Amino acid sequence: MALPASPLHGPAAAPPRPAGWKPALPALCVLGALAALAPVLTPYLTDLLLKVMILSIFALSLQLVVGMTGLVSLGHAAFYGIGAYVTVLASGEAGGSIATVLPLAMGGAAAYALFVGALGLRTRGIYFIMVTLAFAQMAYFVFHDTGIGGGSDGIYLYVRPSLGPIDLEDRRTLFYLALAALAGTYGLLALIRRSRFGAALAGIRVNEQRMRAAGFNTYLYKLAAFVIGGALAGLAGFLVASRDGVVNPEMLSWHTSGDVLLMIILGGLGSLRGAVIGAVAFTLLREVLSTHGLVGPLADHWQLTLGLAIIGFVALLPKGLIGLMDRLSPQGTHKGAA
DSSP states (O other), X not given: OOOOOBTTTBSOXXXXXXXXXXXXXXXXXXXHHHHHHGGGOOHHHHHHHHHHHHHHHHHHHHHHHTTTTOOOOSOTHHHHHHHHHHHHHHHTTTOOBHHHHHHHHHHHHHHHHHXXXXXXXXXXXXXXXXXXXXXXXXHHHHHHHSGGGTGXXXXXXXXXXXXXXXXXXXXXXXXXXXXXHHHHHHHHHHHXXXXXXXXXXXHHHHHHHHHHHTTOOHHHHHHHXXXXXXXXXXXXXXXXXXXXXXXXXXXXXXXXXXXXXXXXXXXXXXXXXXXXXXXXXXXXXXXXXXXXXXXXXXXXXXXXXXXXXXXXXXXXXXXXHHHHHHHHSSSOOOTTOO
């Protein structure tokens, strides 16, 4: 007998079969290696890896929206920046508790994502892209042109949040928190992908009209994915504010949205591993191409060389770096794995 329908889920279907734990083994090994190496890393490598992990969370949050749901957004940086600004504003001059500041940062980003999604998801295609861009620019100018965000100079986080023995003033503690946040984000999205909800998002990405005809409320599914993606971007914003100790309106600009979109395209659309690999590759490319000691005078024009490098990658690897890794793998990869 078929399972009953619900307003959100529509006609129930059997959940996809789990892929087992083996596809996650490489990721677990990398996380374990990072945790073990943290005490011996130089300050430069600690900061670089911290940046990579934060951008990986940011890229994963957009992968849920773009790669898993098929909603191309050019305004995802708004949720990233709002999470960062809320972190600073909620901390105040005396600092705040992680238990309070983190939920506020994620909640603030999710609330704005709910507002943007509720209106924007009534459009589709290029119109949805333009609506998300417009709302992101609106948030950008709110912080840029008003005193709430310190204007174009931004605002400073004088005391980083803490919770008992967890004090983010300690760089190593922040490193471990970012590592745990990355593992949690990746695990959450992997569970979503294997759930009935994730199967519905995949169906919407492939053929939304057919999903509606089957009785699914595609608007609520897309809105839920958009809000979850916004909340996870707010988590990345919390971490970057805690790392840098300062936030400015450029975090909400369309350039930042374009950067994170390039990360998931570079890594491979639809793949969680691809989002992380894309964030790593994008960060390392920018780091190498902007370093005089490695590329000489070309470092003065790193934006140009970075753009050319990404064009080359996209032209030669239409499925992203994850596609290249799958082709080079002796056993291939289980289709649909994270």
